[in-house]
Amino acid sequence: KKYMPEPFKIKSVEPLRILPREEREKVIKEAGYNTFLTKSRDTYIDLLTDSGTNAMSDRQWAGLMVGDEAYAGSENFYHLEETVRDIFGFKYVVPTHQGRGAENLISRILIKPGTYVPGNMYFTTTRTHQEMNGGTFVDVIIDEAHEPDRADVDFKGNVDLDKYEALIKKVGADKIPYITVGVTVNLAGGQPVSMQNLKDVHALSKKYGIRVIFDATRCVENAYFIKTREKGYENKTIKEIVREMFSYADGCTMSGKKDGIVNMGGFLAMNEEELYDAARSLVVVFEGMPSYGGMSGRDMEALAIGFQEAMDFNYIKHRVQQVEYLGEKLMEKGIPIVKPIGGHAVFLDARAFLPHIPQSQYPAQALAAAIFVDSGVRTMERGNVSAGRDKDGNEYFPKLELVRLTIPRRVYTYAHMDYVAESVINTYEHREDVKGLKWTYEPPVLRFFTGRFEPI
């Protein structure tokens, strides 16, 4: 199988070092077996996240030089605004410092206590903002999304229209301020939503007068999967597909730190004027003027350029195929991963990888720590620890107990992927040596960021 060679050449490098194994063992112990608490300097290949860790292009770096740092009406804001209008088609844009900034605004504006927000699987920060404003998140993703090994399902991110309509009938459309549709669905394994499903969700939502808000964080990857997997889109450009996708939404929250290919930035975009007015006044409280929203002028410029570059088919083909390359190397060795392989990461099925560790002893957390010790490759737990506890303090014990190998955009080469694969395979061959974990410190909120563990 041919994999797209890197459509870029390297102009500057950040030298990396590989600690000796005994050093790595010390590092993970001091970090309480939590990769979030390890240091970048102790990490060889950093697959913790693709958020904000992407490599900007020379044009983006040049864009920093034309940062218009005016407090009001920055030139770069107008460049970002016209770029969002051109690519996504929304009338209004409110910049925010990152995705959470946009989630905070829209949750505070639209979610009232006692309302329900359906969505295709939860995301940690999105659900937290919904719950903090008195809303209840309701998962309406198709059942298959919760099964790790479903290579036969091309669009695992799809909304189950029956689940969605059943919720509407149960609680009433007036109790649903909007449905949030993640394109792609991060915690299902970077799984896309089909154009047909976006169309159907929009139609059903309009039938009941419910807004559709996309979580647009990895929307370019979603467009790539529509182009390569959905009938009728093979000859459309990425830009045409993105534009059509967003024609089925009333607005979106965007973390620019992923498909926007920048290190910091985001926005809230919408078509409704009154939503825009509410966002413009609230943004002043949390992010700053509506024309900079927690971003410097130079960052808005880099974000505008980043989205323009993301529309290039060779860029996104390489990006997704590099993830596929790593996933297929692991599949060849029978290592259990989420299938189909997602757009931004390979997700290890830690439950199948470590069947001797019960979910109450956090197998995904233990596996991420074991891989770090084996190779200095840093990954992220996306399982029982990340799912946290419900209002009654019970753990969710999600069906998906995963370790995410998240590939930053334009940062690593295929040779790095070979090294990562070798480490995962080696850890798999010695998997019975991996021990379960117990808390030594469990934080009350978003416990995965700062929680600490020790082996049982």
Ligand SMILES: CC1=C(O)/C(=C\N=C(/Cc2ccccc2)C(=O)O)C(COP(=O)(O)O)=CN1
């Ligand atoms: C689908 C989706 C995301 O993936 C996302 C951020 N992802 C992140 C960053 C992250 C956030 C929270 C816990 C662990 C890691 C990722 O590592 O995957 C945000 C928030 O955006 P933000 O980070 O810019 O505030 C909104 N939606």
